[in-house]
Amino acid sequence: MKKIGVFTDRWLSGGIESYLVSNFEKMDLDDILVSIITTRKLSQLYDSRLENIGIPIIELFSEGKDSEITRTVKSLKVFEEVLKAEKFDVLHLNIYNGVSLVYSKLARDCGVKKIIAHSHNSALGQVRLRAAKQLSHIVGKLAFQRFATDYWACSDLAGKWLFTKRAHSKVLLLNNGIDTDYFRFDSVKRTSFRQDYNLSENDFVLGNIGRLNNQKNQIFLLEVARELNQKNVSFTLLIAGDGELLSNLKDRIIDYRLSEKVKLIGTIGDTASFYSGIDIFLLPSLFEGNPIVGIEAQCSGAKCLLSDSITRQAKVNEMTEFLSIHRVSDWVNFIEENKASSQASRLKSYHTVKDNDFDIVDTSIHLKTNLLK
Template sequence: MGQKLHVLFVRGMLYYDGVSAVEYEWIKSLRNRVAYDYVLLDPDKSVPEKLQAVKDLGCQVYPLRYQGASSLASHRNREKVLRDFLNQHHYDVVHIDTDLLSRYDVAKVARQCGVKKVIIHSHNAMRSVHGIQKLPGVARLERHLIAKYATDLAACSKEAANWLFNPQDQGRVRIIHNGIDKDHYVFSDSRRQALRKQLGVGPDDLVLGNIGRLADQKNQLFLLDILAALLKKQPKAKLVLIGSGEKEKEIREKIASLKLTDQVILVLATDQIPDYLFAMDVFVMPSLYEGLPMTLLEAQTTGLPCVISQSISSEMDFPGMIHRQELTAPAEEWAETILEVKPVSDRQAEAAVLTEIGYDNRESAEQVYQMYIGG
């Protein structure tokens, strides 16, 4: 085996999100050919379990801290600390997984420091009404700077590519689907029953599930309204909500105000995602915007039917598994859609669909490696 490529991921933080999950799969799959490190620009928001997981795979994690009296001063200080870091460490590739237009500055600094391969990889598909509010001219300029400083453009979906890159640069974009390890998500009824018993869930309870950062994007506050509407017609409904984030306090307050304390199981962190998916009956994702959400891929692979917002791309739909609803529809209509969903007759069989539609982690990892070496 020759010398490994040295690749640096630049992220804000590591937490229970789809991007962290897919990076973890790349690190595992490519460990014989690639040595990965992390630079974190907002390290104090990271989840300790995620930090430890990548360290256990041999990654060095470098927290970079910066501040300033204004946003401009903070921006300049960020560039300085990143430049100092890159001048002290050699990397063959800087890989920037992001949904932020402002990340062009990381690519600029990397190129100025002599990094030959600088990748900006889009992992979300924000909508202008829900995403970051910027003047169109500013957004176009930042997209132009992304294309100027990045040697390679990549995206997890066409919609994610359209969000982060200007129309004239779409021809440069490499679409690399976010893959998962199929073997981890083959449905197990015994594990389903064990976890439902542990959670105090009865055999007749209808268990909804949602996994994601507790943030505006994921729209969990509206999900609580959906649950409240559903309970009027299905009193045995419960919601398993998995994630952490800045909306936790507000979500807890709304759970209390809607008197849903006995119906919501809030799990801030877990390494049992497959088991929780096995235990659920319907996965509900009313996100305001997404790229190709890993949790939706994982849910379908376990044979879990999904009720999701129209804003989510159809590129990863398993046949018959997805039921869409408009974000503008009231909670009562979402509840009706959930009640209309029929369980999948053979949940184990859905795992085979993952490979058929091109989302196996081994395939996506190989595409990433070919991008690193210029293939």
């Protein structure tokens, strides 16, 4: 029986959490003991699912606000105490930047034999003290990368971001798997979802899902919606998620007179119905590791338009395109040209995603194999 510690800085309701929970749900856990470690648990979205499979969350701090750097420094002593108490055989670090690689040194000092640094991001956003954080990222990976035994990434860009050139040839790429059966297009779910939001089958619906923050760049979508509205294009834009940009988005929707066109629908539980219910999925992120939401949307057969700053490995089917977020008009033109939607063609995407090894059953086996290797 091997003990595996799985770390992520803050436990939210985003892509890393979805990735971990979904994989562990499909994984044979009979011969391993998994514990999740996080500095702060800020979401209860996955609590019942984790409880059902017997995976606890160890929270290092329960309250407080701080930056990632100060939070990391504050957590080191507590993290070390957890490592000594738990005596993990494997530590799986799911991280965004070089600063968090310091945990790999702590793990080495505490006798952990297998220390995996798993990169889930590809850049640093337009954050406060950006230059200082960029420098700390570079220093962090130069100083602490060597203490990890394994280098993983969700895409080529994510690998290049977290690891120095010396390690690039050693990086293992792991697909962000999804439950393809769950996300398969479903006409019944489509009808039900549209009824819930007072939409008819003939309505043209755009969708975005993700944390409302600068990285996900939902502000850009309001620029697209404003231009579509000015051109008298009939559409509804649904933005799902929560986050620090919520108030800003609400204000701008009012300023742009888009209250009848753009709906902020909050965090949703049944994301499969969301994808089946929309026609085009929009993801204008400034950067991504390899967005799970993009794979989910493609599995549903929705046409997808992604920012060209996202890795091309996010494209699984031919209904996905990449465009620059510096030209709103290009996004508007794509949307106008792709208003026609065929439900029959949407069913084919499920097989494409499954055949390209993005099914959660396959990725969970791959993940476990490499955790124990």
